Amino acid sequence: MSSNDRVVVLGCGMGGLAVSSLLAERAPSASITIVEQKKIFEFPPSFPLLAMGRREPGKVRRVLSIPKKRKVRLINDRVSSIQTSSKTVKTESERLHYDHLVISMGVDYSPGDVPGLEKYAHQFYDFESAMKLRDALETLENGKLLIGISRLPIKCPVAPYGLALLLQDHFARAKKNVAVEFFSPEPHPAPAAGPVIGKQVERLLASKGIAFHPKVKLSKVEKDKVVFEGKTEIPNDLLIVVPPHKCPSVVVEAGLTDSSGWVPVSPQTLATRFEKVYAIGDVTAIETPHAHVPFLPKSGSFALGQAEVVANNIAMSITGKGERKIWDGTGSCFLEVNRGESAMLRGQFLSNPPRLEFHPARRKWQVEKTKLEEYWMTRRF
Numbered sequence: 001m002s003s004n005d006r007v008v009v010l011g012c013g014m015g016g017l018a019v020s021s022l023l024a025e026r027a028p029s030a031s032i033t034i035v036e037q038k039k040i041f042e043f044p045p046s047f048p049l050l051a052m053g054r055r056e057p058g059k060v061r062r063v064l065s066i067p068k069k070r071k072v073r074l075i076n077d078r079v080s081s082i083q084t085s086s087k088t089v090k091t092e093s094e095r096l097h098y099d100h101l102v103i104s105m106g107v108d109y110s111p112g113d114v115p116g117l118e119k120y121a122h123q124f125y126d127f128e129s130a131m132k133l134r135d136a137l138e139t140l141e142n143g144k145l146l147i148g149i150s151r152l153p154i155k156c157p158v159a160p161y162g163l164a165l166l167l168q169d170h171f172a173r174a175k176k177n178v179a180v181e182f183f184s185p186e187p188h189p190a191p192a193a194g195p196v197i198g199k200q201v202e203r204l205l206a207s208k209g210i211a212f213h214p215k216v217k218l219s220k221v222e223k224d225k226v227v228f229e230g231k232t233e234i235p236n237d238l239l240i241v242v243p244p245h246k247c248p249s250v251v252v253e254a255g256l257t258d259s260s261g262w263v264p265v266s267p268q269t270l271a272t273r274f275e276k277v278y279a280i281g282d283v284t285a286i287e288t289p290h291a292h293v294p295f296l297p298k299s300g301s302f303a304l305g306q307a308e309v310v311a312n313n314i315a316m317s318i319t320g321k322g323e324r325k326i327w328d329g330t331g332s333c334f335l336e337v338n339r340g341e342s343a344m345l346r347g348q349f350l351s352n353p354p355r356l357e358f359h360p361a362r363r364k365w366q367v368e369k370t371k372l373e374e375y376w377m378t379r380r381f
């Protein structure tokens with residue numbers, strides 16, 4: 001009789017940590033292996049605060065571990081290939097056989113796609129870059145701070161807008177004469193939430209005096225200026241640009257991606273076109289049934305909801321108990337706007353039209369965001 005209980009999870013970020021832990025809880029007889037190249041677990045939603053000196057490194061990252069009682073084997077290694085035909089995965093040091101595979105490998109950054117980006121721009125989408133930005137922000141006394149998005153899609157599309165608002169507030173409180181400007185290829189902020197909510201965020205930027213340049217595609221970065229397609233330019237004294245994102249090459253080489261460049265999955269079950277191979281989180285491309293954006297945004301709240309569904313359904317397949325679940329596209333994100341307040345966006349992104357709510361800035365949403373940080377940094381699953 002063929003086996004059905006070997007589960008391999010690739011990547012132990014938000015999605016991978018959640019799926020492996022929830023599965024271990026629901027199917028104690030499963031043999032679960034998770035492969036992760038890093039020895040630490042990070043909470044990226046706090047990277048803006050890290051860059052601003054409002055969080056210390058120990059608050060946003062911790063040593064990666066899964067409690068012994070969970071019986072998950074954690075391999076600290078790099079995934080080097082995925083072979084769906086033989087149901088095997090190779091790491092640098094071993095070969096793993098699976099009955100069920102969950103791919104939760106997130107994104108890679110590709111700053112080299114834009115000439116000059118790596119040399120002249122800061123970013124805050126990984127820990128080391130956020131720490132470098134922190135040093136640069138400390139020395140900025142006046143002038144123009146330009147923040148922008150180079151290419152779409154990106155993770156948490158409101159995060160760069162949040163950073164712009166937080167920095168404007170920060171420099172205003174410090175009585176430093178720093179003007180914040182923002183550019184993006186998007187027609188308006190948070191396009192997945194539609195133009196009405198997008199305009200609300202745009203008004204928020206305007207109310208803080210942040211000039212917004214939409215629908216621009218960055219073609220190169222030079223010392224002290226950015227150049228867009230069409231040759232328009234914006235000079236700056238400090239530049240922060242979200243780098244282009246791409247699907248990890250191991251996933252592309254395995255033939256799991258399509259013309260979107262990401263892994264197409266069933267929105268309800270997160271199944272790929274390969275039998276018993278699932279993908280969750282940022283690595284996926286999930287088509288939306290409405291016209292706001294072609295694909296769902298990349299977000300940790302989606303990764304967590306998807307992890308719950310996939311863990312449940314694999315556990316059911318192994319134990320024969322329980323009920324199949326489907327994912328409904330529920331998600332939320334916080335938009336930090338100043339030192340004490342966040343706005344909040346939540347809803348069902350897969351309904352048509354999407355059912356979304358935008359809650360203006362309040363202290364309570366800031367408290368909720370801090371709770372989320374504590375949840376991910378302290379919960380051992």
Ligand SMILES: Cc1cc2nc3c(=O)[nH]c(=O)nc-3n(C[C@H](O)[C@H](O)[C@H](O)COP(=O)(O)OP(=O)(O)OC[C@H]3O[C@@H](n4cnc5c(N)ncnc54)[C@H](O)[C@@H]3O)c2cc1C
Nearest residue numbers: 011013014015037045078079105106156281282299300301
């Ligand atoms: C600045 C910032 C702010 C954000 N704010 C929010 C927010 O407010 N709310 C929200 O919901 N989301 C937010 N996000 C997005 C959120 O962090 C991601 O959507 C979430 O982490 C996705 O989870 P994931 O498991 O798909 O990928 P990740 O958490 O990125 O995990 C992928 C893992 O795979 C590993 N991996 C990749 N390749 C290999 C390989 N070859 N071998 C072994 N391991 C590999 C990586 O090391 C990584 O640990 C933010 C992100 C950023 C950068």
